[in-house]
Amino acid sequence: MTDKKEKILQAALKLFAEEGFRPTSTSKIAKKACVSEGLIFRHFGNKDGLLEAIIKEGEEQAKILFADIVLETEPKEVIRKFFELTSKFVNTKDREDFWKLQYKIKWEMEIYGEHKMEPLQLALTNAFKKLGYEKPELEAKLLLINMDGLATRFYLQKNFDVTELVEFMHNKYEL
Amino acid sequence: MTDKKEKILQAALKLFAEEGFRPTSTSKIAKKACVSEGLIFRHFGNKDGLLEAIIKEGEEQAKILFADIVLETEPKEVIRKFFELTSKFVNTKDREDFWKLQYKIKWEMEIYGEHKMEPLQLALTNAFKKLGYEKPELEAKLLLINMDGLATRFYLQKNFDVTELVEFMHNKYEL
DNA sequence: TATATTTGTAAGTGATTACTCACTGAATTA
DNA sequence: TAATTCAGTGAGTAATCACTTACAAATATA
Numbered sequence: 001m002t003d004k005k006e007k008i009l010q011a012a013l014k015l016f017a018e019e020g021f022r023p024t025s026t027s028k029i030a031k032k033a034c035v036s037e038g039l040i041f042r043h044f045g046n047k048d049g050l051l052e053a054i055i056k057e058g059e060e061q062a063k064i065l066f067a068d069i070v071l072e073t074e075p076k077e078v079i080r081k082f083f084e085l086t087s088k089f090v091n092t093k094d095r096e097d098f099w100k101l102q103y104k105i106k107w108e109m110e111i112y113g114e115h116k117m118e119p120l121q122l123a124l125t126n127a128f129k130k131l132g133y134e135k136p137e138l139e140a141k142l143l144l145i146n147m148d149g150l151a152t153r154f155y156l157q158k159n160f161d162v163t164e165l166v167e168f169m170h171n172k173y174e175l
Numbered sequence: 176m177t178d179k180k181e182k183i184l185q186a187a188l189k190l191f192a193e194e195g196f197r198p199t200s201t202s203k204i205a206k207k208a209c210v211s212e213g214l215i216f217r218h219f220g221n222k223d224g225l226l227e228a229i230i231k232e233g234e235e236q237a238k239i240l241f242a243d244i245v246l247e248t249e250p251k252e253v254i255r256k257f258f259e260l261t262s263k264f265v266n267t268k269d270r271e272d273f274w275k276l277q278y279k280i281k282w283e284m285e286i287y288g289e290h291k292m293e294p295l296q297l298a299l300t301n302a303f304k305k306l307g308y309e310k311p312e313l314e315a316k317l318l319l320i321n322m323d324g325l326a327t328r329f330y331l332q333k334n335f336d337v338t339e340l341v342e343f344m345h346n347k348y349e350l
Numbered sequence: 351t352a353t354a355t356t357t358g359t360a361a362g363t364g365a366t367t368a369c370t371c372a373c374t375g376a377a378t379t380a
Numbered sequence: 381t382a383a384t385t386c387a388g389t390g391a392g393t394a395a396t397c398a399c400t401t402a403c404a405a406a407t408a409t410a
Contacts (some may be wrong), residue, residue: 001358002357002358004357004358005357008312011373019361020195020197020282020283021228021285022195022197022198023197023198024395025396025397025398026397026398026399027396027398028399035358035359036358036359036360037359037360037398037399038358038359038360038361038400038401039357039358040399041398041399041400042356042358043357046399047398047399051262062334068330081238103282104282106327107278107279107330107331108195108198108282108283109281110330110331111331112331112332112333114332125194130390135343138339138343141340142321142340142343142344144318144322144324145324145325145327145340146317146321146329147324148321148323148324148327148328149319149321149322149324150320150324151322151327152281152320152323152324152327153287153320153323155285156285156286156287157285157287157289159330164313165313165316165317168310168313169317170315176387177387177388177389179388180387184362199367200366200367201365201368202366202368210388210389211389211390212369212389212390213367213369213388213389213390213391214387214388214389215369215372216368217386217387217388218387220369221368221369222369268406278365320379326366350376
């Protein structure tokens with residue numbers, strides 16, 4: 001990975017997250033990355049290839065984040081860590097662009113990517129089962145849906161307090 | 176409102192909901208509406224004007240839908256009607272394009288439009304207060320967030336069963 | 351050191367973009 | 381009836397789009 005290739009990825013991630021995929025022109029990316037426009041096509045083939053590279057890199061990071069939850073065996077800890085993740089993934093400036101891009105792309109391309117969340121959903125289902133909940137699968141689904149709703153608000157509504165609501169949600173489960 | 180102006184609005188609503196605002200060209204809209212491209216600019220000034228007209232028309236319809244809930248005084252009925260709306264607004268083929276556009280536009284333009292939901296949130300807060308809930312405002316916020324999460328799934332994840340989850344959510348409140 | 355490969359650039363390409371302009375024909379108004 | 385407004389068209393516009401190509405410089409390999 002050369003220096004300029006890395007710069008292109010960073011610039012594209014930021015611009016895609018800000019403006020969306022199709023509305024962001026390759027010339028704008030090149031300018032922001034301080035490289036010639038042609039270099040983008042040398043390294044990534046076409047615009048779609050650039051997006052793919054960004055998403056692929058992000059998925060690696062997501063897997064690492066999820067691993068901590070999926071490998072946990074204590075059910076109450078699984079749920080606690082899930083809420084911890086929810087408020088963290090949304091609050092760390094570092095990865096903000098990446099997560100925002102995930103949702104933006106979802107709506108622009110109209111694909112949900114269920115498989116990414118599957119291990120998380122399974123871990124939660126199992127945790128609720130151990131805790132004796134009547135419908136553990138639906139409980140898990142509901143939590144993930146809450147996460148989508150929170151993300152929607154966090155990224156689109158300024159001055160939205162996530163922490164307050166995550167805490168409130170967490171307290172609804174007697175743990 | 177002439178016949179052709181109406182056709183432009185309908186075609187634009189459909190295309191914006193399908194492809195997004197910026198990726199939909201005015202020439203494509205004109206073709207779908209079977210009018211000359213110039214007519215779009217005659218009636219709406221520019222592309223943004225066309226979007227504004229669509230959103231404005233939709234807001235009127237939303238107000239009517241919300242009115243039934245906001246005017247209800249019986250707290251349990253307020254919540255029941257809210258869940259009824261949630262599964263309905265998401266399932267009626269008729270208005271599907273409009274609601275889908277609402278979310279697409281939110282992510283494309285990064286504006287949430289909190290004011291639209293305010294009367295609904297107030298009605299829910301009041302209902303939870305009457306029912307003796309400890310934190311009625313947060314309960315109301317949570318319900319609206321659930322709605323956003325459900326919409327995300329419904330429009331982006333094929334084969335997603337809304338009704339099942341709405342019922343499950345509803346049953347969580349002892350009514 | 352000589353040769354090949356990779357990394358990078360500048361200047362293009364045709365297609366498409368939002369939008370304008372000069373012009374009709376029909377309906378309204380004076 | 382004469383003048384004016386309105387709805388609608390089709391052929392333009394400059395700018396921008398994703399992408400290509402020819403070529404130079406740097407780097408790796410022999």
